[in-house]
Every structure is written in structure tokens, then in C-alpha cells.
Amino acid sequence: MADLKDCLFLKNLRGEPTDRTPIWVMRQAGRYLPEYMEVRSKISFNDLCRTPEAACEVTVQPIRRFGFDAAIMFSDILTPLEAMGAPFDFSHGGPKLERPLRDERDIRSLERYPSLEGVPYVAEAIRLMKKEFGDRTPLIGFAGSPFTLASYLIEGGGSKEYEHLKAMLYSRPELLQELLDLLGDQVLDYLLMQVEAGVDAVQLFDTWGGILHPADYEAMVLPVVRRILDGLKHTGVPRIYFLKGSAPYNHLVSTLDCECFGVDWTQDLTRAIAQLPGRCVQGNLDPLVLYGSPEQVRRRALEICRQGEAAPGHVFNLGHGILPKAPIPAVETLVRTVQEFRRGH
């Protein structure tokens, strides 16, 4: 390829016709890869996120092995929170925050940091990755959405019922709004920094689908997501918004200004495309299909490729991150199936 701008992935995000569907998978640099586990045997998850050379190596691994059509920088959605004075500890399984945020004092103790200073290793890693990929593979930057970050900050880690987050929402919504606004500023700065460092596209991850009433999503979450997406528009870098479990909110999500919407596997892609008119879509294979037979992987991947032709652009992906036990041969079958599919036939 002469120019990265003409790659399949970016052309699809711009809605330009291509003869095949690009593919990458969420969490593609991860535990299902033996070479990733090899790196992790020598370095903690936390240090991996903060060491540009190592982060670059694991970002390149899945491209090297499978030839995915896009790379996503290795990092964690919680990484930028460390620079805000809320470092998560990953050493005991899931992420853990020593002092979860519960009141205004906690929230106001969070530090804002100027765009590049708080997490210098992220920009450095992006520059290394761009150098490594050259004009061959586009690089995706990302951030967690303010609401997803807020849920970790308030719960102090992962959660099943989101008790503390919801207690705040349903008793002190103005306080939650203050936190979301603060995180919104930070996330926008963080993504602008990534663009400046060289990423070719950005994805905003909202992984908490199905926990809010649509009216609350509309009042509390949608405005801050809109502000972030709007704040990135002038950069010209394509913006992907992935809201897991978005089916009940598609009519709201569709009002956002961005190039592409991630779609999870609980939605029929044809219906989602109709509900998100004029946009590129990304998705939407159930990650667990990779545990099934090769026939099922092929049949379901092809069905999604065909459905995706109805959108201005389609980037093949899983409907959520790939799981640690996903078998390598299944990923190979998936990539081959999607890359061999010819559009318009």
C-alpha cells in the first residue's frame, strides 16, 4: 500500500467502497496468544501498560500472527486514571482501587493533568508502534468512556450490580454528573494526545450496556460522550463509539457525530444498521462462537459480512473482547473467512 489513508480499515470508516471487509478483534493483544503470555511471564500487567517497548511488542504480535487489518494500541482503560491520583492495582485478578470514590471530597481529590504530562509512556508507545507499523497497518487509539471509568472509580473495581454507582445516581445525580464532566474533559484530552502522537483512529469504549434506563443514559451519559466525539472532530481522525448492549439506546446513540458504531452480538446487524442510518458499523460476532465448530465460525462470519454490506462501511469485529481461552485455529479460520469474502457477490 502506498499510503495508509487508502487502507481497507480507514476507507471503510470513511464510507468509501472496498471489495473486502477489514477485520480486527477487540482485545486482540491479549491472553489467548501464547506469545503475549510469554511477555506477561516477565512483566506485570501494570508495567506492561507503562513500558512503551513491551506495549509495542504485544500490540504487534496479533498483526504478525494473523494479519489483522488494524492494530489497537495495548493499554488499559484505567491507565489514565493513575495520573489522576486513582491508581488501580491489577495484581490480584481484577482491577482494584484502594479508596473508591463515594462523596464530593473523594471526587474533588481527583487531579486533572495537562494532556501529555500524566501518561507520557502512552504517547511514547504510540510513536514506537507507528514506527513499527509504518504504512502497513493503521493503529487505533482508545479510551474508556467517562461513565465506564466512573463505574470503576465509584465501585473500586468491577461490579455485578453497580450498587454504589447507582446509589449515587439515584440519590445525588448532580455529584455523578460532576464526576462525569471531569472525566469527560480528561478523556477528550487523553484522546487528543493520542491523535497528536499519531493514532489513525480512536475508539471510545462503553462496556456497561444494559445497566441504565434510556432516560438516564440520555440525560447523564449521552451529553458527555457527545462532547468528546465533537471535540475530536477537527482532527479528522475517524471516531468509533462502542456501547455494549446498545439495542435499547440506538435511537439516542444515532444522534452522535461519529464515523462508526460498534455493535454487540445480541443485535441483528441488519436491524442495527437500519437504526444507525448512514454510519459505518463494526461488529458483531459473539466471542464465544470461537469455541464452536469451524463450520459455525465460517457460517456466522459470512452472514455478518453479508449483512454488513448494507452499511456505508463495515469493519468486522467481535461483539466484545476475545476471551482468554479462544483457540488459535478458530481465530485463523475467522480471519481467513472474512478476508476471503468478496463484497457484492
Next chain:
Amino acid sequence: MADLKDCLFLKNLRGEPTDRTPIWVMRQAGRYLPEYMEVRSKISFNDLCRTPEAACEVTVQPIRRFGFDAAIMFSDILTPLEAMGAPFDFSHGGPKLERPLRDERDIRSLERYPSLEGVPYVAEAIRLMKKEFGDRTPLIGFAGSPFTLASYLIEGGGSKEYEHLKAMLYSRPELLQELLDLLGDQVLDYLLMQVEAGVDAVQLFDTWGGILHPADYEAMVLPVVRRILDGLKHTGVPRIYFLKGSAPYNHLVSTLDCECFGVDWTQDLTRAIAQLPGRCVQGNLDPLVLYGSPEQVRRRALEICRQGEAAPGHVFNLGHGILPKAPIPAVETLVRTVQEFRRGH
């Protein structure tokens, strides 16, 4: 009330006009109630499900305390599986099955039992409850849907990713179908037995919302749910189908023949009513709202009551089971708010 048939709950399920909205809450006989905990301090969960007098006592408790407009028999969705040779152990937190079902031998080892013989204590408990309630409070019977039961049988307990269930779905769908059909026969028999024993309405619980692609839901789950609902029609007892996370499937769900659909809180009730035309709806307050301020409980409950007026009938409920830490005063506020709401004003 002269006749139970004229109670608010059943009139709403029949789509007859009433001047106020009936309320009950899922898992209302449960751990948030001190008097329930008192009973549980003397008897295990398993024995409670199998002892008619004790099951009757905890079924009556929430009616006595809050004056809910309907009672639901105390039991567990896994109770009937014991009679099929798959007893779950509840003594270590969540339910656990010693030998999860993984292949055809496992599945074919399940025993079918004639309608009343396998779980005689359930019919006996229903007769006691009916005697206790007389013409004052309608009694709801229930069962877990075949798919929900299958997920417990295959995973051997609760699950986050449903790895084994999905591995079967995506590699041996015909085997999963065989299990679903078997469970469908059993669930229908089980509910017919409850009707015979005297319940005034039945609810089918599908709590695994958001794990299937709509095409799989349509092919594997919808037909067996339809068979159960159709098989109950001749009894004249109102049928409620609660599919948690139903938003992506409402266009499929709406083809089922039943009187009422349960709606969870991730959906706007007004939109759900439009997608489920001509049916009564039940729902849809987020159980976590009870952790919030009394103002929020009142405001949100009233909003739902108002939205519910657009359906032929509306039964107020939470969007999922009440949580163990729900404060009693919040439940009191909720019941008072709903019962004081006057329709058409």
C-alpha cells in the same frame, strides 16, 4: 373483595380498566426481609423450598408487611430439576450441580417425571398458600424457562460468559435443542400442575437476556417458549413471560400468545409498550432505585405508572428481583406511591 377474579392484578392481566395500578415485586419473599432471614436462620434454602408450611409462611410475609397486590409462591427455578435427577446444592452460596451436563449421555440421563409425582411438596405448598390467602390475594406460580434451566444444567451453576452452553450451541446445536425440548415438556407439565393446584397466574422467567443473537433466540428459544405458553392457554390462567434484556428481541417476543410481558429497566416503558402491542406489561423500575433517595423512588415510580397507562393493563414491578440490601422504608415508599397513584388523572 367478593371474588378474587375481580382483583386489580387479574383485571389488569385481562386488560380490563382499573383505577389504580397493582404492584408486586420479583423475589418479594426474600433476603431483604428480616422475618424471612429469621425463618432462614432455622432452615436451609433447599429445605425451605421443599417444606410446604415454611414456604407458605415466607410467601405470606411480604403481603402481610407491605400489602402487595399479588403473592408469588416461594420456590426456586431449579427446584423441579431435582426431580429430574439433577439436584442443585445451595449450601455454598450460589447453586451448584455436581455433574454438569456436557454430552448426550448426560442429557439423556435426565429423568422425566409425571406432572405431580416429582415435586409433591410444590402442589402441597400451593394448596396451603391458597387456603391462607382465600379471596384476598392472588397467587402467582412460576417456572424458569427451558433455556435458563439449560444454562444452569450445562454450566453447573451461575456463569459469566456461559462458556459451556455456548460451546454446545456453536458446535452441537441439535444437542442443545434436544435438552431444550425435554425441559420444555417438563416445564409445561410443572406449570400445569401448579394451575391444577390452584395458582391464579403463572410467570415464565427467562433471566439470561443479552447472551444470544436474535437469530439464535428465534430458532432455539422462542419455539419452546411458545409451546409452553400455548400449552397453558386452555387453562384460562393468565400467562406472564419475563425475558430480561428483551429489547433486541421484542419484535420476536411480541408474536407469543400470552397476556403479559415483563419489561426490565433498560427499556423505556413507552417504547416497550409500542413494541408489544395489545398486551399487558409488567415492570420496570431498576431494583437499585430502592438504594436512592425517597424523592427518586417516588418520581420514578410515578413516571412508570403514567407510562403504563398506555398499555391495556399494567402491573407495577421491578425490572428484576429485589436485592438483599434493599431498605424496608424504600419498599414502603414504593408501595405507597404506586397504590396512591390514580389512573386517568
